[in-house]
Each structure stands twice: as C-alpha cells, then as structure tokens.
Amino acid sequence: AYPTLRITMWILPISMALPINWPILHMFPSFVANLHNMPAYFTLVLTGSSHDFRAHGPPGTGMRFFVTCNPANIQHIFTTNYPNFPKGAEFAAIFDIMGGSLFTIDGEPAHRMRAKVKGVLNGPRLLDNLASYCVDKVKNSLLPLFAHMVSIETPLDMQEMMLRFMFDLCATSLFGVDPGLLSSDLPPMDVAVALDTVMEVGFFRHVMPTSCWKLMRRLNIGPERKLSTSHTVLRRFVVEMMDRWKTNTCHTET
Structure with missing residues (x-):
C-alpha cells in the first residue's frame, strides 16, 4: 500500500x-x-x-x-x-554509571537479581506487551513515517530508522512510555548517543591504565568529559520518563 x-x-x-x-x-x-x-x-x-x-x-x-x-x-x-x-571491582569501577546493577555485581546478590530478571523476561505478560508494542509501533509510527518520507521525497537512512524503532520499543517496555523517536519531526537521538558514549568510554577505560583515566575524570577532560555529559543526559531522560509515566497513570485513574 x-x-x-x-x-x-x-x-x-x-x-x-x-x-x-x-x-x-x-x-x-x-x-x-x-x-x-x-x-x-x-x-x-x-x-x-x-x-x-x-x-x-x-x-x-x-x-x-x-x-x-x-x-x-x-x-x-x-x-x-x-x-x-566474576566481573570484579575493577570492572565495576570502569562501569560506575551502572553501579549496583546486574551488569556490575557478583556473588549471591547477582544470583538473586538474575533469578528475578529471568522470571520477568520469561513471563507471558512481558512477551504479550512486547508483541503489542511492536505491532502498534510498526502500524502507527514506522509505516506512517515511511509514507511521510516518500511524500516529501526524502532519502531514508534505514539504519537510523531501525535504531529509533528499537529504542522506542525498549524504552516503552521499560518505562511504559513511548519516547517518540519515530515521530515525523525525527527528534534528536541524544539518549541513544549518550548510551553509545558510555560503552565507548567504558572500552577506553579498559585499554588505558586506571591511573590515566581516573586523572582525566578528575580534570574532566577528554573522553571523561563526554561521559560526564552523557550521565546528565541519561539521568534527565530517566526522570522525564518516570514523570510522564506518573502523569499518564494519574490520568488513567481519574
């Protein structure tokens, strides 16, 4: 069509x-x-x-x-x-932005959290919600966006579109709120860029001596400065999603 x-x-x-x-x-x-x-x-x-x-x-x-x-x-x-x-203390320090999460903990705490996460991921409710989110996103966002791009004769970067699609899908599953990266105005992908920066700087910390990247962090220079900015972007995004979820919940209850 x-x-x-x-x-x-x-x-x-x-x-x-x-x-x-x-x-x-x-x-x-x-x-x-x-x-x-x-x-x-x-x-x-x-x-x-x-x-x-x-x-x-x-x-x-x-x-x-x-x-x-x-x-x-x-x-x-x-x-x-x-x-x-085990990940160890050095790995936890490198990915300090994820401190306390399953990504950085070991031992019995990791075992308990893995069991909880496994129960959620294998639950039929999550699978049903993901299927519903995916169908709704394709029908009401992705295909209309493709049609809009065709109508204005604009080339389409499919890699970017799929990244936007997956980000919206994952964020909606986590927060119950759609960030709307697939809207027709194609808003900036600041949060996705920030996540990439976290992984990029994490790799940088892995290959550099610990004393080097810690000094750069103290001086707020180089990759560590980019990471600090990314922290701010991610915190702001999480707070915004939680506020939107609370607002939507209140409207639904009333």
Whole structure:
C-alpha cells in the first residue's frame, strides 16, 4: 500500500583491517585507531578470525581481551557457567554509571537479581506487551513515517530508522512510555548517543591504565568529559520518563 522507498544505507569506513600484533605495543595501535568506530571494526575482525580472537596491549594497560561472537562461548560465559566469570571491582569501577546493577555485581546478590530478571523476561505478560508494542509501533509510527518520507521525497537512512524503532520499543517496555523517536519531526537521538558514549568510554577505560583515566575524570577532560555529559543526559531522560509515566497513570485513574 506504500510507494517504493529510496533507502540510504551508510557503510562506515574502516581505517585498518585486522589488528597487527606489534612488538611491545601489541594490538594497541589498531584499536586506538578505530576507537571511533568500534562496532563496525569488531565485526570486521571477528569475521576475519573465525569469530574468536585474543587481544593484548602493552604492559601497564588493562588490554587483555578475549573477543567472541560464538553463541556457544556466550552461553558458557553468561548462562551455563557465569559464576566462574566474576566481573570484579575493577570492572565495576570502569562501569560506575551502572553501579549496583546486574551488569556490575557478583556473588549471591547477582544470583538473586538474575533469578528475578529471568522470571520477568520469561513471563507471558512481558512477551504479550512486547508483541503489542511492536505491532502498534510498526502500524502507527514506522509505516506512517515511511509514507511521510516518500511524500516529501526524502532519502531514508534505514539504519537510523531501525535504531529509533528499537529504542522506542525498549524504552516503552521499560518505562511504559513511548519516547517518540519515530515521530515525523525525527527528534534528536541524544539518549541513544549518550548510551553509545558510555560503552565507548567504558572500552577506553579498559585499554588505558586506571591511573590515566581516573586523572582525566578528575580534570574532566577528554573522553571523561563526554561521559560526564552523557550521565546528565541519561539521568534527565530517566526522570522525564518516570514523570510522564506518573502523569499518564494519574490520568488513567481519574
């Protein structure tokens, strides 16, 4: 029922191919050179290394990685034998923005929280809500937006549209409120950018000596300054979603 769309797919440039294991510095230069484009770079590296590879950096850095996208390895680490892979205090410090969450805790607290999260994720109510949200989002937001883009003859970045779609879907499931990133005016994706920054700076902290990134945090410079700004954006978003949910709840009750 909708006209043909002109879709623009952007392919990000990769500055280097597979990481080079240099003397002393090891793979550190390759990763630093691609720090701005890590998801695409890791995709290339994993494709060229049979889905698993080890990455090492120079002495004094925390760069000692086993990178994998093998489903069997992921199941072993995160499900079957997760108690054998504790995150530790260093990991919790690196991702301090997520302190106290399942992402950073270990031991019995992690076991109890995993059980609660598993119960919620496997519950039929959540699955039914997700299905309902998805159908409603496609019908009332995504397809009308496509039709609008066609009517004004504007090229469509499908990667961005899918990112907006998934962000709205996830946020609606978590907060019960639709952020509306798929509205016709295409509002800025500040929160999605902030989440990317958190992961980017988390990787930066992993490869740099602890004393280095902590000094940068104290001075509020470099990536640490970007992270501080992202913290503010994420806190503001969570508060806004909670306020909107309370408002909607009050209106429903009245």
